[in-house]
Amino acid sequence: MPNLKDLKNRIASVKSTRKITKAMQMVAAAKLRRAQDAAEASRPYTERFNAVMAGLAASVGGSDSAPRLLAGTGSDKVHLLVVMTAERGLCGGFNSNIAKLAKQKAAELLGKGKTVKILTVGKKGRDQMKREYASHFVGHVDLTEIKRVGYADAQEVARDILARFDAGDFDVATIFYSKFVNVVSQIPTAQQIIPASFAPAETDAASTLYDYEPDEEAILADLLPRGVATQIFSAMLENGASEQGARMSAMDNATRNAGEMIEKLTIEYNRSRQAVITNELIEIISGAEAL
Numbered sequence: 001m002p003n004l005k006d007l008k009n010r011i012a013s014v015k016s017t018r019k020i021t022k023a024m025q026m027v028a029a030a031k032l033r034r035a036q037d038a039a040e041a042s043r044p045y046t047e048r049f050n051a052v053m054a055g056l057a058a059s060v061g062g063s064d065s066a067p068r069l070l071a072g073t074g075s076d077k078v079h080l081l082v083v084m085t086a087e088r089g090l091c092g093g094f095n096s097n098i099a100k101l102a103k104q105k106a107a108e109l110l111g112k113g114k115t116v117k118i119l120t121v122g123k124k125g126r127d128q129m130k131r132e133y134a135s136h137f138v139g140h141v142d143l144t145e146i147k148r149v150g151y152a153d154a155q156e157v158a159r160d161i162l163a164r165f166d167a168g169d170f171d172v173a174t175i176f177y178s179k180f181v182n183v184v185s186q187i188p189t190a191q192q193i194i195p196a197s198f199a200p201a202e203t204d205a206a207s208t209l210y211d212y213e214p215d216e217e218a219i220l221a222d223l224l225p226r227g228v229a230t231q232i233f234s235a236m237l238e239n240g241a242s243e244q245g246a247r248m249s250a251m252d253n254a255t256r257n258a259g260e261m262i263e264k265l266t267i268e269y270n271r272s273r274q275a276v277i278t279n280e281l282i283e284i285i286s287g288a289e290a291l
Helices: 004-060 094-111 123-136 151-166 200-207 216-290
Strands: 078-084 115-121 137-141 172-182 185-194
Touching: 004 216, 078 094, 078 123, 078 151, 078 216, 094 115, 094 123, 094 172, 094 185, 094 216, 115 123, 115 151, 123 137, 137 151, 151 185, 151 216, 172 216, 185 216
Parallel strands: 078 115, 078 172, 115 137
Antiparallel strands: 172 185
């Protein structure tokens, strides 16, 4: 049984930990509001942009003049997996869930005889993916010094991906991120960005609304690279909200667990202290009777 001093030190240590986790929970809650507003504000633009792109893609169809970003290379031999995670931990299973989905996809592709290349955005994703797929790494984007992700950061990532595609480094690109639902629910998501893919329902709705000039091929050639940057930026915003939500939930659980541990240690401390007092009283009484 630990002595009273050890129990007292443990209680003080857990109380200090609880103060830290409570502070982190409050900071995450403050950041979550801004990140959630940014993610939700971007959704209507992203959805409408994709709907317009779907209409253009439907008009072009499978013609020979279709841009390469839409038609693809004609092969799916080489896949680029863009794994987007956070730069920091202490956010529950947020980073692990994204990495797990990416690992499943990589294992599936390798099982089919495909070539897999991995580009990471965020330190935590890089650390987890390198444990099993270090030989497949082709690059990493470090966002450690960036306090607030902006569209310019998404453009930098998009330029890197598009440059690799133009150089013939891969045939298909897929991004992995976490879609924000609420504080306790974030959904790991895989989205193909090259070649561009659109839902048929969105295609039908958008194709009846506009006549384009110049022709659809010229507009698509200009908009598709922007579409890649838009999808990456939207994924970054979703990740930002998901990270803060997951951290807020994780720190709340940690604070509750620390409180429960303090209660248990306090009970154990009181029992040990009572046992010490009882022993001292017995010794005093025994000594008095001996006299």
